Amino acid sequence: MTKSIISGGVYLPTLRIKRDEYLSALGSCSAAMREKTVMDIDEDVITMAVAAARDALADLDVSRVGVLTLASTNFPYQEKALAGTLVEALGLDKHVLTSQHGNSTIAGTEALLAALGLLEQTEQQYALVVVSDAPTSGPDVDMEHGFGAAACAFVLAKDEPGLAFEGVYAQSGETMGLRYRLPGETDIRDIGVKAFATLDYNEMVKAAVTGLVSKLNRNLADYRHIVMHQADAKTAAALAKKMGCSDVQTKEGSVFADTGDIGACSSLLGLCRVLESAASGDCLLISSYGSGSGSQALSFRLQAPLKNSGSFQARLEDKKYIGYIQYLKQKRSI
Amino acid sequence: MGAHISIPMYQRAVPQRYRLVGQRCGACGKINFPPKAVCKYCYQGTSFEDVQLSGRGTVYSYTVIAGGGAPPEFAAEARCKGSYPVIIVELAEGPRVIAQMVNPPEEGIAIGMPVKAVFRKIYEEEGVIRYGFKFSPA
Amino acid sequence: MESVAIIGAGQTKYGDFPGLGVKELFAEAYLEMLQSVDRGLEQQRIGAAYIGSLSAGSGFQLGQLAPLLMGHVGLPHVNAARIENACASGGYALYSAACAVASGKFDLVLAAGVEKMRDVSSSKGRYWLGVSGDTEYERLAGSTFAGIYALMAARYMHEYGLKREHLSMVAVKNHRHAVSNPKAQFRKEITIEQALKGVPVAHPFNVWDCSPTTDGAAVVLLCNAKIAKEFTDKPVYLKGFGAASDYLAIHDRDSMTRLLATRKAADEAYKQAGVGPKDIDFAEVHDCFTIAEILAYGDLGFAEEGRAQYLLEEGFTQLDGKLPVNASGGLKAKGHPIGATGCGMACEVFKQLRDEAKEPSRQIKNARYALSHNVGGSGGTAAVFIYQRGDA
Numbered sequence: 001m002t003k004s005i006i007s008g009g010v011y012l013p014t015l016r017i018k019r020d021e022y023l024s025a026l027g028s029c030s031a032a033m034r035e036k037t038v039m040d041i042d043e044d045v046i047t048m049a050v051a052a053a054r055d056a057l058a059d060l061d062v063s064r065v066g067v068l069t070l071a072s073t074n075f076p077y078q079e080k081a082l083a084g085t086l087v088e089a090l091g092l093d094k095h096v097l098t099s100q101h102g103n104s105t106i107a108g109t110e111a112l113l114a115a116l117g118l119l120e121q122t123e124q125q126y127a128l129v130v131v132s133d134a135p136t137s138g139p140d141v142d143m144e145h146g147f148g149a150a151a152c153a154f155v156l157a158k159d160e161p162g163l164a165f166e167g168v169y170a171q172s173g174e175t176m177g178l179r180y181r182l183p184g185e186t187d188i189r190d191i192g193v194k195a196f197a198t199l200d201y202n203e204m205v206k207a208a209v210t211g212l213v214s215k216l217n218r219n220l221a222d223y224r225h226i227v228m229h230q231a232d233a234k235t236a237a238a239l240a241k242k243m244g245c246s247d248v249q250t251k252e253g254s255v256f257a258d259t260g261d262i263g264a265c266s267s268l269l270g271l272c273r274v275l276e277s278a279a280s281g282d283c284l285l286i287s288s289y290g291s292g293s294g295s296q297a298l299s300f301r302l303q304a305p306l307k308n309s310g311s312f313q314a315r316l317e318d319k320k321y322i323g324y325i326q327y328l329k330q331k332r333s334i
Numbered sequence: 335m336g337a338h339i340s341i342p343m344y345q346r347a348v349p350q351r352y353r354l355v356g357q358r359c360g361a362c363g364k365i366n367f368p369p370k371a372v373c374k375y376c377y378q379g380t381s382f383e384d385v386q387l388s389g390r391g392t393v394y395s396y397t398v399i400a401g402g403g404a405p406p407e408f409a410a411e412a413r414c415k416g417s418y419p420v421i422i423v424e425l426a427e428g429p430r431v432i433a434q435m436v437n438p439p440e441e442g443i444a445i446g447m448p449v450k451a452v453f454r455k456i457y458e459e460e461g462v463i464r465y466g467f468k469f470s471p472a
Numbered sequence: 473m474e475s476v477a478i479i480g481a482g483q484t485k486y487g488d489f490p491g492l493g494v495k496e497l498f499a500e501a502y503l504e505m506l507q508s509v510d511r512g513l514e515q516q517r518i519g520a521a522y523i524g525s526l527s528a529g530s531g532f533q534l535g536q537l538a539p540l541l542m543g544h545v546g547l548p549h550v551n552a553a554r555i556e557n558a559c560a561s562g563g564y565a566l567y568s569a570a571c572a573v574a575s576g577k578f579d580l581v582l583a584a585g586v587e588k589m590r591d592v593s594s595s596k597g598r599y600w601l602g603v604s605g606d607t608e609y610e611r612l613a614g615s616t617f618a619g620i621y622a623l624m625a626a627r628y629m630h631e632y633g634l635k636r637e638h639l640s641m642v643a644v645k646n647h648r649h650a651v652s653n654p655k656a657q658f659r660k661e662i663t664i665e666q667a668l669k670g671v672p673v674a675h676p677f678n679v680w681d682c683s684p685t686t687d688g689a690a691v692v693l694l695c696n697a698k699i700a701k702e703f704t705d706k707p708v709y710l711k712g713f714g715a716a717s718d719y720l721a722i723h724d725r726d727s728m729t730r731l732l733a734t735r736k737a738a739d740e741a742y743k744q745a746g747v748g749p750k751d752i753d754f755a756e757v758h759d760c761f762t763i764a765e766i767l768a769y770g771d772l773g774f775a776e777e778g779r780a781q782y783l784l785e786e787g788f789t790q791l792d793g794k795l796p797v798n799a800s801g802g803l804k805a806k807g808h809p810i811g812a813t814g815c816g817m818a819c820e821v822f823k824q825l826r827d828e829a830k831e832p833s834r835q836i837k838n839a840r841y842a843l844s845h846n847v848g849g850s851g852g853t854a855a856v857f858i859y860q861r862g863d864a
Binding site: 339343347368374394395396397398399400402403404405406408409411417418420421422429430431432433434445456457464466 | 595607608609610611612613614615616618619622623624626627630671672673674675676677719721722723724728
Binding site: 014040041042043044046047050051076085088089090091320330332 | 411434436463465468
């Protein structure tokens with residue numbers, strides 16, 4: 001059975017804050033995005049997830065969805081799954097198989113892989129993958145400067161032309177990554193050792209990407225787009241260069257400059273962005289990264305244009321800027 | 335002190351709140367939303383078929399609730415935004431419904447402007463987030 | 473059906489009374505009512521009592537408020553019941569009392585209303601005010617009563633070219649009327665400039681478009697008209713009384729520029745009284761928000777729907793106009809103690825039709841018929857009464 005992504009969906013909150021606002025309010029900004037997405041006070045990862053999922057399902061028969069997988073590092077409940085909220089909001093079949101993934105920014109590709117597996121267990125034609133994230137920390141934490149918010153969704157189908165899944169390769173191990181969050185806390189903590197964290201990122205992602213390419217008997221040069229997890233403006237691009245990728249291969253899948261650090265969504269939103277211009281025959285590679293786990297690299301080949309590649313560009317352009325004081329109000333910091 | 339809508343009461347209304355499920359009257363064919371036990375158009379029909387509403391409509395009337403005057407459970411939202419709009423939407427399928435508007439246009443809301451339903455947090459009670467529909471400019 | 477007369481009426485001053493609870497407020501109005509019965513009353517002859525209240529003393533006595541209050545004034549064994557229809561609770565108490573007398577079952581029946589709103593935090597106060605609309609929809613849309621009436625005002629403006637100034641003209645008029653009413657909460661004139669520039673509440677309303685929160689009580693004594701002259705030479709006859717409902721949620725109603733409950737209640741009252749809008753000499757109408765008075769002009773037949781604003785421009789409803797409306801100051805300036813309001817209107821009419829508005833400046837002369845109009849919430853319920861002076 002071939003499994004392909006046949007439709008994509010995107011949600012970016014309308015509110016944006018420019019990096020300049022940090023500079024004028026705080027004198028500095030620890031993150032090098034141009035601007036980033038900010039949730040409104042009545043938004044959370046679930047409302048963003050519903051919006052992205054509705055975008056992906058726009059022209060499809062929702063009753064044929066048999067699998068729903070969901071990922072975020074910032075679910076609003078510690079105990080209470082949110083798949084049911086999506087089932088109701090989207091009007092999915094009540095017998096849908098669900099799984100929910102969190103605890104690390106690797107959760108996004110985990111949800112995609114889980115959906116590929118669960119699709120084997122349903123008579124239905126489609127699986128829906130929704131990844132929605134908004135990392136959070138206090139305004140006094142430097143890492144917070146880069147935190148944005150976004151959601152994306154994909155519909156996987158059995159034996160239908162689209163973006164065919166070709167394979168996955170993982171690198172797992174004890175890795176502290178960049179950050180962690182303790183039970184009961186809402187703020188992410190930075191491990192505070194940037195050079196070590198970068199080294200870990202480089203080793204994990206490189207191992208997953210090179211492992212995947214060699215497993216599929218390809219070269220990195222065979223891929224039109226290579227999209228990596230982007231927790232900052234430079235680390236992913238620098239690693240890509242070291243691995244021998246060209247700027248052309250990585251440029252289009254970069255989203256950090258426009259959204260900031262969007263956690264588990266990062267490389268998947270990048271995938272949505274490249275899908276808007278990808279042509280039949282293109283090979284695409286995405287790799288995730290998350291603390292405590294490592295990296296997963298996935299390979300796809302576009303067999304036929306998607307029915308709906310999502311509204312990345314439209315959402316990117318629909319925006320309203322806010323100042324830093326209003327930003328703190330949105331975050332309920334004041 | 336906020337309005338009290340119990341968790342069971344809220345959950346019973348989930349199909350209408352999360353995705354605007356209306357009811358088509360078996361007697362006259364008109365669409366009721368929110369649901370009724372007896373059709374509000376013909377006063378006869380008591381059996382209905384669920385219909386998924388499009389979530390599209392136009393502004394029938396509007397107001398902007400000023401920060402200081404918001405109900406207690408919306409006080410945080412009012413503090414954040416200064417004020418927020420509440421509109422009556424005439425849905426494409428006929429019924430009217432009251433809800434909040436998000437992302438109101440800078441130039442102000444106008445009666446007749448097209449809107450579409452979005453899924454948002456409505457309020458929290460007992461720590462439980464109550465999700466539901468609001469409308470944004472279409 | 474028996475004819476109904478009013479032979480006594482009393483009310484507290486409306487306002488903010490930190491020293492008085494719901495029992496004390498009720499007792500004050502009750503005792504004033506007793507004193508107003510010209511030839512006195514043997515209290516134990518009262519057969520029944522209907523007491524309107526929304527919050528039952530800010531929620532402290534949600535059950536069986538009526539026996540509590542009647543026991544407090546020496547009538548522990550009277551047939552007593554609380555009536556609740558939000559802001560129309562008092563009007564429905566009066567309507568219920570009128571029906572009880574008209575049925576012939578009782579000769580003397582008390583209609584009363586009481587509200588103690590200022591005992592709680594403003595947050596709790598807003599809670600009480602906000603649970604009489606459709607809680608699941610109107611409240612959860614983040615709206616307040618001001619918001620619901622504001623939606624009506626915006627629609628009226630859209631359909632009929634009503635201007636912001638017209639809303640303020642209602643506020644200015646009613647504040648001016650309240651100046652000489654010793655029972656009123658706000659006895660201060662405001663200018664149109666002030667009224668246009670208040671603190672925003674719910675677009676297009678500012679604070680001057682809204683009635684205040686108020687403590688107060690009002691008590692009216694009804695009797696079978698056959699025995700009215702036993703008690704006074706100047707009874708006021710309750711010639712017509714009507715009440716009707718509508719969808720609670722505004723989005724369920726066909727029109728937002730009229731209140732069908734008021735229209736149906738008015739039809740019933742006019743028909744019973746055998747008079748029409750043109751016969752009315754003055755009226756007390758439910759102006760909880762400025763637009764509400766404008767809607768009432770249309771719904772009560774004083775103007776065509778959509779043309780109510782011209783009555784204001786012409787001064788038609790001022791104290792010296794052809795049809796004074798809210799000579800008391802209305803809910804806007806006299807005050808709006810929710811459950812008491814409907815009975816408080818009857819107190820004002822009782823005084824006016826007996827030429828007992830002691831302040832000569834506000835006595836309406838030569839009035840024969842009067843009307844009072846009480847609305848629950850945004851029009852989920854309404855009661856309309858038509859009165860005729862009895863000394864002629």
